[in-house]
Amino acid sequence: MIMTDEKKIKKIPDLTIWGGTALTLNSKNEVILNAQIDVLHGRIISIQSIDKPIVHSAKKVIDARNCIVLPGLINGHTHTGMTLLRGIADDMPLHSWLNEKIFPLEKKWGSKEFVYVGTLLAQIEMIRSGTTLFNDMYYFESSAARAVHESGLRGICGQTLVEISGVEDTNKIFSQFDEYLSEIESYPRVIPAIAPHSIYGVSDSIWEQVSNYAFQKKLRVHLHLQETAAELEDCLKKRKITPTAFFEKIGLWKNKAIAAHVVCVTPEDIEILSRNQVGVVHNPESNLKLGTGIAPIVKLRKAGIKVSLGTDGAASNNNLDLLQEADIALKLQILQYGVGALTALDIVKILTIEGAAALKLDHEVGSLEVGKSADLIAISTEQAHATPIYNPFSHLAYSASGSDVKHSVVGGSVIMENRKILTLDESSILEEARAWGSRIAQF
Numbered sequence: 001m002i003m004t005d006e007k008k009i010k011k012i013p014d015l016t017i018w019g020g021t022a023l024t025l026n027s028k029n030e031v032i033l034n035a036q037i038d039v040l041h042g043r044i045i046s047i048q049s050i051d052k053p054i055v056h057s058a059k060k061v062i063d064a065r066n067c068i069v070l071p072g073l074i075n076g077h078t079h080t081g082m083t084l085l086r087g088i089a090d091d092m093p094l095h096s097w098l099n100e101k102i103f104p105l106e107k108k109w110g111s112k113e114f115v116y117v118g119t120l121l122a123q124i125e126m127i128r129s130g131t132t133l134f135n136d137m138y139y140f141e142s143s144a145a146r147a148v149h150e151s152g153l154r155g156i157c158g159q160t161l162v163e164i165s166g167v168e169d170t171n172k173i174f175s176q177f178d179e180y181l182s183e184i185e186s187y188p189r190v191i192p193a194i195a196p197h198s199i200y201g202v203s204d205s206i207w208e209q210v211s212n213y214a215f216q217k218k219l220r221v222h223l224h225l226q227e228t229a230a231e232l233e234d235c236l237k238k239r240k241i242t243p244t245a246f247f248e249k250i251g252l253w254k255n256k257a258i259a260a261h262v263v264c265v266t267p268e269d270i271e272i273l274s275r276n277q278v279g280v281v282h283n284p285e286s287n288l289k290l291g292t293g294i295a296p297i298v299k300l301r302k303a304g305i306k307v308s309l310g311t312d313g314a315a316s317n318n319n320l321d322l323l324q325e326a327d328i329a330l331k332l333q334i335l336q337y338g339v340g341a342l343t344a345l346d347i348v349k350i351l352t353i354e355g356a357a358a359l360k361l362d363h364e365v366g367s368l369e370v371g372k373s374a375d376l377i378a379i380s381t382e383q384a385h386a387t388p389i390y391n392p393f394s395h396l397a398y399s400a401s402g403s404d405v406k407h408s409v410v411g412g413s414v415i416m417e418n419r420k421i422l423t424l425d426e427s428s429i430l431e432e433a434r435a436w437g438s439r440i441a442q443f
């Protein structure tokens with residue numbers, strides 16, 4: 001097994017990762033034993049199986065023996081700033097949780113600093129559990145983007161739009177989006193998006209303008225879609241069509257669109273999402289915790305829809321560990337559709353290459369292939385729960401946890417080595433987060 005870019009391999013790599021079992025997640029799902037992966041200018045230039053590491057003077061060498069090496073995990077839907085509200089309101093259904101607890105708390109505490117510290121905190125947890133790309137939606141999102149820039153992770157940062165009441169605010173909304181886009185344009189690993197909250201969070205007169213704005217600016221649109229039965233019923237009562245059909249009618253789906261949840265959908269909705277290539281993000285733990293239901297992931301995938309896995313915010317999960325999420329996602333679909341309807345390999349694809357496709361980034365990340373960005377992780381297999389391993393996909397889906405992640409690389413830069421985060425000052429961020437927690441707890 002040799003895959004190389006012959007011209008570039010003659011150059012000295014910036015980074016070599018060697019000795020692990022590499023899951024490429026390429027179209028053949030090739031697994032390469034004793035893999036050596038060479039990286040130059042942030043991109044993979046060679047992946048090959050080796051007996052001994054090829055001796056060369058790569059600027060940086062990572063020993064991945066006794067590790068599974070795979071593309072970095074992708075969190076398709078989260079609100080990173082919400083880590084500062086983790087555990088503040090549990091055991092409530094979605095709409096009371098939002099209206100009685102979360103929205104008032106965000107109104108009281110939401111600020112640039114709150115989002116900045118919350119996003120730094122979230123990224124520590126995400127790096128430590130293998131995430132290399134996340135799709136975020138929150139207020140003061142330029143602060144989240146700044147935190148992404150500092151951590152070395154890759155982020156789609158969607159500025160939220162919620163509770164818009166009238167057209168008189170229109171000019172302000174779009175000038176604020178303009179301002180947001182100019183604030184984040186210097187961050188190379190941040191992908192801008194706008195994130196109109198949901199059918200119920202934005203007024204009808206604004207939706208069409210949001211859609212046109214995104215289209216003109218070529219922005220991804222990230223929204224919550226049909227998370228609860230009540231959301232679907234209210235929309236049917238008010239508009240006589242489902243939210244999915246309403247958004248098709250106003251042209252929202254002509255954008256690169258990413259819909260989170262999609263729990264309560266009709267067969268017609270599934271057809272609409274499929275023909276418009278809307279990426280869907282499944283958030284099983286949040287859906288379970290808020291009691292909203294189980295998204296029909298098997299049916300969505302059968303219809304050709306690309307699915308990503310998300311944690312949602314830490315206040316409704318309550319952690320950002322995607323491997324834990326994968327285990328639950330898989331078992332829920334088995335419960336709904338039977339054993340084998342969704343497999344261990346399927347869920348690892350959803351965490352990587354298929355998740356990248358749902359976010360329209362599979363040309364860049366999601367698999368270990370020559371030419372792609374070197375966004376990858378190494379997961380240690382030295383623990384008891386990883387011994388023996390007959391099938392690495394099974395291990396990742398059913399047994400591994402985020403704390404097994406040993407190394408993390410994004411765009412060829414090492415951001416965690418031997419579980420030490422190299423880009424962020426972990427102890428001072430935790431201290432700041434604790435100080436925020438004390439202030440919020442007194443409120």
Ligand SMILES: [Zn+2]
Pocket residue numbers: 077078079224260312313
């Ligand atoms: Zn959400």
